[in-house]
Amino acid sequence: MKLSYCGLVLDSALDLPGLLPAAPDAKPDLVVRRGIVPAGAAEAGHPVHAVGDGGVLWQVAGVARYHIVPDGTQITVEPAAAADPAAVALLLLHSVFALACALRGDWLLAASAVAIRGRVMAIIGPSAIGKSALAAGLAARGHAVVADGLLRLCPAAGAVTCQVQAPWLLLWPEQQGWTAAAWSTASLVRRDMSLLRVPVRQAAAALPLGAILVPRWRGAPPLGSLMYGVEDGGGGGDFARVARATAGGVPAATLGRAAGHLRWAAAVARVCPIGALDLDWGWAHFATALDRLEAALP
Structure with a gap:
């Protein structure tokens, strides 16, 4: 098939x-x-x-x-x-x-991504930090989903194009009620987990990469604070942020095959705006967080 x-x-x-x-x-x-x-x-x-x-x-x-x-x-x-x-x-x-x-030799980011005004916003960061939740919130506002988990990038003529992953988001049951996802047709990703694969509207075609953002939550509980201390501790700048988000990069490095990923991380950092976005933690501030994400890609 x-x-x-x-x-x-x-x-x-x-x-x-x-x-x-x-x-x-x-x-x-x-x-x-x-x-x-x-x-x-x-x-x-x-x-x-x-x-x-x-x-x-x-x-x-x-x-x-x-x-x-x-x-x-x-x-x-x-x-x-x-x-x-x-x-x-x-x-x-x-x-x-x-x-x-x-x-x-493909370029692959561990990211959730949505299309905003014809360009792609990629949200990167450690696992369980809210990438899918933010993508779901933006999808509820009408933005098409490009990826949730793996974002494949294709360089061309000084720009980067984002390929569409699949028509789903990976969400937990408690996230119902504030997404535009089709929960009635959701399926378990595996039988020993409550995580769901939820169908959403995906982008119709590949789109140019507009920005890569690392959400940095103010007032996060200890787990989030620890993760962001690692993710955005200030060392290495844009290149380090992209290199840390390289999907498949850790096992590739274990096998002695990391050089290509370091080269493409540097290439992405040269052509795409990359930065941290400070957001207030908690559902009471979630709509404001989405407003700021939309505004971050003019």
């Missing part, structure tokens, strides 16, 4: 719910197949291993083993016995896909 994801054509033997079909005659950029994937040597805290053929093994106990060929154009998946198919697909479409893109 040929599917569209992050501007690429996936030819997948696995069921990947929620993705839109690609043209039947489209040439696949990445092939996902089922097969036998030999286990790698167990190493605590490190699911990613280089293997003898020059490819990469990603293994998660109870979910699946994934083998990525050296150029990132094919992923072989061996689900674990009795594995939740949704969990297998979730890992494939996020961590494993990001590493495959890293091997392909």
Whole structure:
């Protein structure tokens, strides 16, 4: 089945719910197949291993083993016995896909992104810091969603174009009531989590990148404060912010393949406004936070 994801054509033997079909005659950029994937040597805290053929093994106990060929154009998946198919697909479409893109040489940000007046605002920052919540709030105001999790960037003539990821946001049930998402058709991302994949209106086509913002919450609880102390501690400037948000960059660096990501992080920092936006923490200030995000991209 040929599917569209992050501007690429996936030819997948696995069921990947929620993705839109690609043209039947489209040439696949990445092939996902089922097969036998030999286990790698167990190493605590490190699911990613280089293997003898020059490819990469990603293994998660109870979910699946994934083998990525050296150029990132094919992923072989061996689900674990009795594995939740949704969990297998979730890992494939996020961590494993990001590493495959890293091997392909693609530019990929861990970001939530929306289209505002014909350009894309990418929101970056640590996990659980509110990227999806802010994107959902902007979607409720009529802005089309470009990405939630993985934003693929394509450089061209001194600018950067953003590819559309998929027509969904990943949201928690308590976020109902203030989004424009179609909750009645939401589905669990995996059966042991309450996180939902919620359909939304996506951008119709790739759009130019307008800005990259790191939300920095005033009055956040200790977890948020700790995360932002790490995320935006003042060291490294724009380049450091983009480099930290490189999807697939950490495992790529573990495998000694980080040089390409550092080069593209520097290239993005040269052509795109990047900055931190101070916002007040709490739902009482959420509408004001959205106002400031909209105003940040004139």
